[in-house]
Amino acid sequence: MALPENLLYSKEHEWLRIEGEHGVIGITDYAQNSLGDIVYVELPKVGKQISQFGGIGVVESVKAVSDLFTPVSGEVVEVNAALEGDPAAVNRDPYGEGWFLKVKLKDSNETKSLLSASAYEKITQE
Amino acid sequence: MNEPAARRTALYDDHRKHGARMVEFGGFDMPVQYAGILKEHDAVRRRAGLFDLSHMGQFRIEGPQVAAWADALTTNAVATMKPMQARYNIFCNERGGAHDDTIFYRLPEDRWLLVVNASNASKMWSLLHERPASGVRLKNRHGEDALIAMQGPASVAMLQPHVDVDLASMKYYFCVEEEVEGAPALIARTGYTGEDGFEIFVDGAFASNIWNALLKAHAHEGLEPCGLGARDVLRLEAGMPLYGHELTEEITPVQGGQSWAVKLTKPAFTGREALAAQLERDDDPRIVGLTMAGRAPAREGYAVFAGERRVGEIRSGSFAPSVGGGTNIATALVEREAATVGTALAVEIRGTRHDASVVALPFYKRS
Structure with a gap:
């Protein structure tokens, strides 16, 4: 299971990559593998204000609907429009072309409540 | 507990x-x-x-009276089955709702195999014992x-x-x-x-x-x-019903699309009067096939609308790789007037209406 060291993780299986004042969000390799073949992703619209650990959309596999949560608060500045036509990118490349959205961070202190790769790995092994 | x-x-x-x-x-x-x-x-x-x-529940049934006994309990014909033939069949309640949909296999020497759904195996085993008949022996191999x-x-x-x-x-x-x-x-x-x-x-x-x-x-x-x-x-x-979704104790085979397996030519079987009345009325809600216009899958329980009126609900839904190069499909139980092939409906998904249309079943047929 891939678990890049340069990312932060949430207990809800999202990852966050800090890029200056922005954060890029996706779901982990563990999450995509647990969900199975992903056929639909519903994301918030650009401009929407989202709050840390709040529900922001859904990820659907062939069999199931799962809620998507955000690891940080902020304003949505970009969503990965390619997922609409190719949701399987989340399965293929969860940390790369399978990214979900980019937010303008509201509070950099929020990252303190996120997990390192090794701390997240422990959760997935429980 | x-x-x-x-x-x-x-x-x-x-x-x-x-x-x-x-x-x-x-x-x-x-x-x-x-x-x-x-x-x-x-x-x-x-x-x-x-x-x-x-x-799946497997019941072995033996005896010279099996066909006559089973014909009184099921909607499809049992006695006319040829040796080594298999036939889809449904056990109904008095209201015509389905206890289970099953397959009978007719074996040599008055032996039969009845295959029932896993989730209904206990219910079906009890039900068969409530209607004992001389010349019918049951063995539960579940x-x-x-x-x-x-x-x-x-x-x-x-x-x-x-x-x-x-x-x-x-x-x-x-x-x-x-x-x-x-x-x-x-x-x-x-x-x-x-x-x-x-x-x-x-x-x-x-x-x-x-x-x-x-x-x-x-x-x-x-x-x-x-x-x-x-x-x-x-x-x-393939347009095949799954018990608990397209057939239930409330959803009858006439509603579920299995009228072909309801033989009113048989003089008597449990549920016959209710099913005959439904066929005659032709106004009960029906199971229909839906294809979704968008990429959001319809899921069980989602509401189905015709214009502003709620006309039914989704019973099964999935992404279907073999339909239209990859489409979301569903079955829905909808009011009779909304059940005609070609009818434009909408499915409410997380508060938003998504276009759907009624299509003929099955969605997929092998070439």
Whole structure:
């Protein structure tokens, strides 16, 4: 299971990559593998204000609907429009072309409540 | 009180060994997926897939009066079945709702096999005992006998080396009693995927040997072990009902689209009057097929609208790789006026209406 060291993780299986004042969000390799073949992703619209650990959309596999949560608060500045036509990118490349959205961070202190790769790995092994 | 632990089929260790993801279904720990639902689905449509269906209830029935007894309890004709024929059949309640949908297999010497849904096996076993008849003996093999299905266009070619009977000459919905890998078995040309294929009924003691022999011989030709996840997508595409969804104690076979299996020519059977009245009225809600215009899948329980009026709800829904190059499909129970093919409806998904249209079933038919 891939678990890049340069990312932060949430207990809800999202990852966050800090890029200056922005954060890029996706779901982990563990999450995509647990969900199975992903056929639909519903994301918030650009401009929407989202709050840390709040529900922001859904990820659907062939069999199931799962809620998507955000690891940080902020304003949505970009969503990965390619997922609409190719949701399987989340399965293929969860940390790369399978990214979900980019937010303008509201509070950099929020990252303190996120997990390192090794701390997240422990959760997935429980 | 704790839930009783899920039972294990004879193939449980094989599933675990080969990395299946297990879920509880119908009281058994069953594989929901192996390599992935879409990959398994593709194998069944293009080559073949192997399924463990040992959770299904298997009742052996014997005696000279079985056909007459069963004809009084079911909607389809039993007595007219030829030896070694299989036939889909439904047990209904007095209101016409379905207790279960099943398959009868007529074997030699007044022997029969009745296969019922796993989730209904206890209910059906009790029900059959409530209606005892002289000349009918029942034996419950649920969990004792295994069921392995090979489904897909390559099924004849892949199964043939393991049996002595000429599989290509077997007719659809007929069966033979023959050995598979040296074990006595019933081989039926039946299935639940919309593809050609076979179902092998065998004592659980021989199941692992057969399962592994088939995979070992044909995995390199693309035979994939499959889970219940792929099976559900395959059956939905093929327009086949799943008990608890398109048929229930409330949803009758007339509503569910199984009127072809309701034989009003039989003088009497449980539910006959209610079903005859429904057919005559032709105004009860119906199960219809829907294709979704957008990419959001419709799921069980979602509301269905015609204009501003709620006309029903989704009963099954999935992404369907074999329909229109990959489309979301669903079944819905809707008011009769909304059930005509071509009707434009909408499905409410998380507060937003999504366009859908009523289409003829099945969604997928093999070429």
